[in-house]
Amino acid sequence: MTFEALGLRKEVLQSIKELGYLEPTPIQEQAIPHLLQEESDFVGLAQTGTGKTAAFGLPLLSRIEPGQLFPTAVIICPTRELCLQISNDLKIFGKYLNASVVSVYGGVDIKKQITDIKKGVDIIVATPGRLMDLMNRKVIKLNEIEFVVLDEADEMLNMGFKEDIDDILKYTPVTKSVWLFSATMPKEVANIAANYMSDPLEISIGHKNQGNENIHHIYYLVYEKDRYPALKRLIDFNPDIYGLIFCRTKNETANVAQKLSRDGYNAEPLHGDLSQAMRDMVMSRFRSKEVQLLVATDVAARGIDVDSISHVIHYNLPDDIENYTHRSGRTARAGKKGESLCLLTQKELFKVKGIERQIRMDFTKGVIPNAQEICQVQLKKLVEKVTSTSIREKEIQPFLPDMFSHFQELTKEEVIKLFVSAEFNRFIEYYERAGDLNASERAEKGMSSKADRFGERGKGERRRDENKTRFFVNLGKRDGLNVGGLLRVVCDATGLKSGNVGRIDIMASFSFFDTDNEHVDKVLKKLNGAQFEGHTINVEVSAGGKGGGSSAPRRSGGDRKFGGGDRKFGGGERRSAAGNRKPGSKEFNKKRR
Ligand code: AMP
Numbered sequence: 001m002t003f004e005a006l007g008l009r010k011e012v013l014q015s016i017k018e019l020g021y022l023e024p025t026p027i028q029e030q031a032i033p034h035l036l037q038e039e040s041d042f043v044g045l046a047q048t049g050t051g052k053t054a055a056f057g058l059p060l061l062s063r064i065e066p067g068q069l070f071p072t073a074v075i076i077c078p079t080r081e082l083c084l085q086i087s088n089d090l091k092i093f094g095k096y097l098n099a100s101v102v103s104v105y106g107g108v109d110i111k112k113q114i115t116d117i118k119k120g121v122d123i124i125v126a127t128p129g130r131l132m133d134l135m136n137r138k139v140i141k142l143n144e145i146e147f148v149v150l151d152e153a154d155e156m157l158n159m160g161f162k163e164d165i166d167d168i169l170k171y172t173p174v175t176k177s178v179w180l181f182s183a184t185m186p187k188e189v190a191n192i193a194a195n196y197m198s199d200p201l202e203i204s205i206g207h208k209n210q211g212n213e214n215i216h217h218i219y220y221l222v223y224e225k226d227r228y229p230a231l232k233r234l235i236d237f238n239p240d241i242y243g244l245i246f247c248r249t250k251n252e253t254a255n256v257a258q259k260l261s262r263d264g265y266n267a268e269p270l271h272g273d274l275s276q277a278m279r280d281m282v283m284s285r286f287r288s289k290e291v292q293l294l295v296a297t298d299v300a301a302r303g304i305d306v307d308s309i310s311h312v313i314h315y316n317l318p319d320d321i322e323n324y325t326h327r328s329g330r331t332a333r334a335g336k337k338g339e340s341l342c343l344l345t346q347k348e349l350f351k352v353k354g355i356e357r358q359i360r361m362d363f364t365k366g367v368i369p370n371a372q373e374i375c376q377v378q379l380k381k382l383v384e385k386v387t388s389t390s391i392r393e394k395e396i397q398p399f400l401p402d403m404f405s406h407f408q409e410l411t412k413e414e415v416i417k418l419f420v421s422a423e424f425n426r427f428i429e430y431y432e433r434a435g436d437l438n439a440s441e442r443a444e445k446g447m448s449s450k451a452d453r454f455g456e457r458g459k460g461e462r463r464r465d466e467n468k469t470r471f472f473v474n475l476g477k478r479d480g481l482n483v484g485g486l487l488r489v490v491c492d493a494t495g496l497k498s499g500n501v502g503r504i505d506i507m508a509s510f511s512f513f514d515t516d517n518e519h520v521d522k523v524l525k526k527l528n529g530a531q532f533e534g535h536t537i538n539v540e541v542s543a544g545g546k547g548g549g550s551s552a553p554r555r556s557g558g559d560r561k562f563g564g565g566d567r568k569f570g571g572g573e574r575r576s577a578a579g580n581r582k583p584g585s586k587e588f589n590k591k592r593r
Helices: 010-019 026-035 052-063 080-093 110-118 128-136 153-158 162-170 187-196 224-237 250-262 276-287 322-328 350-359 371-387 393-407 412-432 483-494 517-527
Strands: 042-045 073-076 101-104 123-126 147-150 177-182 201-204 215-221 243-246 267-270 293-296 311-314 338-344 465-473 501-506 511-516 539-548
Touching (some): 026 042, 026 052, 026 201, 042 052, 052 080, 052 177, 073 128, 080 123, 110 128, 123 128, 153 162, 177 187, 224 250, 224 311, 224 338, 224 371, 250 267, 267 276, 322 338, 322 350, 465 517, 483 511, 511 517, 517 539
Parallel strands (some): 042 177, 042 201, 073 123, 073 147, 243 293, 243 311, 267 293, 311 338
Antiparallel strands (some): 465 511, 465 539, 501 511
């Protein structure tokens, strides 16, 4: 299906062509033809990140006549963030139409907004409270309005805007079309549809209330006292993480952000006690990836609309289970994959079931990675960084003779060892003293999720087994390797049966697999040097060694480049976790832990 075939007007087609949208997303494909028709009340159940804004924005822009004396459409959404996001998108979609789009939201001076509206506006994007305020001041009149879009309706109701929405809708003419979008469909949202819409077309991308299938949900069982060290390990195991860490309260948010920052991570807090200007600054730094980890409360993070967030970490689960969907929906946007990682104590374990029911997806039980696994990932990162560095021959030439003279007595191996140690000793020292952070799970009646089963390749819990050896392979997803591919190449090269190969974890640029200890020699001898799609395989016993299956679950951290190629890998007094900080930043120069 193409955008042309959907019937959008040519000016709109031109701008989406420039944006590089090649084909409509499922919600766009289903919604747009209907929304282009005259009688078009509509309910769209779709997660954030599915292309909702274009699903309503493109048909809206195709149907309005810009330049009227009054606004033709009003889009109501829960937060200022989302308001700005939507109005920016609409301005881009509508740039060849000269449609005037104004966003109005609370927390800023109302006068400028009044001036903007008085200049003439085609589309208003508003939060409910500020819209009511402007209606009460008679600056905005909705009696001629043709389209009302309610975006993230469930969020607006969660945030207590029900009365405002009722009031706003009462002031609109009966002839209007109402287009409602929501991630979930609680009965309050169904009531809006019943009360204000006539026979709406209802489209659901996935099941009602279903979570985004590109999100891998993993929980980790820890003791309360280990929550913070466990968080650090998850971050260290994912050196390219671009993440959102959710806490339950403002205090906890401030606390965790402060500790992370003190420990040398590139993290900032976002919560309601910060001034609007401060929150704007933090958001803008997070958006531009100057900040790698945003630690936020549910309320402050509402409406955060940042693509390519790789991980959402629930430092604590939300009190209200519904919020889990909203939190985890911040990752895996626009068809990308993402991970939602929950740190839980035994007491909180029962909540997993409730969430699984709500999102209709299973959790995997993860294992907090151990010191060797983290060191291995970090070292690998260091090697990648060093080997991909471009050499500026001309600039370094004057320094080389002196440099070479320092190392001339040393072998290549010794030089490598020295460089690695200089970068890495602190990291190793920190983790040397670090024990196992996984809490043991008491038998829990009724826990029948995937989390309970193990032995499945590529998912489920892993347990340490002294009879197994874990191998490290130099190829990963980036090289086209997947579970089946690795299994095939291992079996072909070594003659082992697939049943002899245990747990497999395919990471971005390397992988792990287990076999029984008796096969170690054979694997090392036969698999080393074997070929996979033009790549030569290099295999070694994993740093974790015996006790296979102990590395943390599938992760996609290495798939993303964080902040371009300007990262430095730790070193000296700095934190050694590669890529978690920016060179030159305050954090970058902080002492590690
Ligand atoms: P939304 O759900 O509206 O927040 O959209 C999520 C992201 O998907 C945004 O970055 C959009 O620019 C992008 N997007 C929306 N529709 C398409 C499309 N048809 N093709 C490619 N990207 C899209």
